[in-house]
Amino acid sequence: MERICPKCGQSSKDVEFVGEFCSNCYPIEIKCPSKVEVARCSKCERLLGPKGWVKESEFNFDLLLRRNCKGKFFDAKFDTVNGLAVFWVKAGSTDVKIERKVELRIQKGICSDCTRKTGGYFEGNIQLRGEEKKVQKFAIKIANVLEKESFIAKVEELKEGIDIYFGNRVAAIAALNKFGLPYVRTEKLSGERNGKRLFRTTLLVRLAEKKKE
Template sequence: MICPKCGEEFEGVCLNCTNLDELIWLDNFIVITCPKCGSFKLEGKWRTLDFEDVIDYLISKNVRIHPELEIKEILISYNPFTITFKGEISKVDVEIVKQPKLKILKETCTKCSRESGGYYESILQLRADKRKLEKEEIEKVNEIINEILRAEKDNQKAFITKIVERKEGIDYYFGGRNIGKKVSRKIVNEFGAEIKESKTISGRVDGRDLYRFTYLVRLPSYKNGDVVKDDGKICIVTNAKIKKAVDIKTKQNVTLKNPKLLARKEEIKRGVVVESDEYVVELINLENNEVVFAEKNAEVKTGEEIFILELGNKFYIIPKELLNESR
């Protein structure tokens, strides 16, 4: 093609007559960030991103490039804010440097303003059945909560409003209903707990009822190694999470249906067999050297080490191998 302006021959655009600076057109850069959590607002949505990613995003939105110019590389530097475009036009390598204005505006994000306003949609009531919560259980639950909040970082309702310690357990207040739901499901999977969901009306917006959801999560009374009675059988819990236990008489595995706690793992004593007949085993309780007589619910040998279970006034023997795994 011949340039009508200068008469030179060219392909694409005539570089004699083109101001390179005009091949790229861009807006000022406005970054909106939350001073509390550092998230960024992009197209009306709050997101957790790195500042560099925000600039990359704004470049893709703010910059218009001449169709004949093929961009090969974009370099960004700050202080002052400079964007260098490297590319090719009319078979010539060009470099165009732009210094747009970069404005950083502060605005409290939805999540932070909800959080500071005490907003919550769900309560998780963590309890343990017929006992107190244990330190490790609380730690595990905190881990689960942190994991879920991390995974939901762009969810504007993924936060804890408050944690209230009560005599009977701990109440966690969550911004979103789904957070309460997800956390309680995860706890159920982890501990084999029971869950009860209920809701109350918390207000009305635009003629619509708003609800608050309560998830009552009760951890089982028994743990691995505890003794329970289920379906008439005395069993040692082997996996509380999936309700597995072993019958101390038959040594067979059972799935617990409606177990009742008989004794804690800590209450089971170590003993040694002195002698035994068809019905009774004479034992020495190794923890206090007392002699006890137990029902012969399993085969034993004289001198064998064994565990002793005391229920009411009766003693039972627990073969060693049944407890080894969970002790």
């Protein structure tokens, strides 16, 4: 039997129908806000995602959209440049694309790493000792890794070597392991915060000179 779409007047002989309506007019409920917010660190420019602070290139905007919207869509894409949310919905046997205006709002914030960095916070230091050229070479390598993974509070060039003050001891140990550098670890009580004892970690690295054969 022929059906006529009550909204646009098209016939079921010409277009596909879903229930009472043609697939174009089939009412689809998608609830999404007109604005979606995300925090950006004003120091390092990373964005706050569900798993913490990440670079913009690694941020999943589609997931952010899906988490903020409700409806029977099977896929969603967030075109943040044009402020457009695109949803795909099954209407009968066809896939219908629905667009909504959704603005991406950037909230200014500051991430935990940058807060600590600006506060002069550090968890300990790496002491590089040994032959000067080797010390300098490894200081640069280690600093590069630490800047990427966490942060460096300061670097001190001393007569006896170089001290790198790190913001995260897990990242510091990982960096030494990455270059296969053995170290001696010592912990020193540095104070107390909220009833918890705080320790500073020193990782002493002796860079041995190459033996002559």
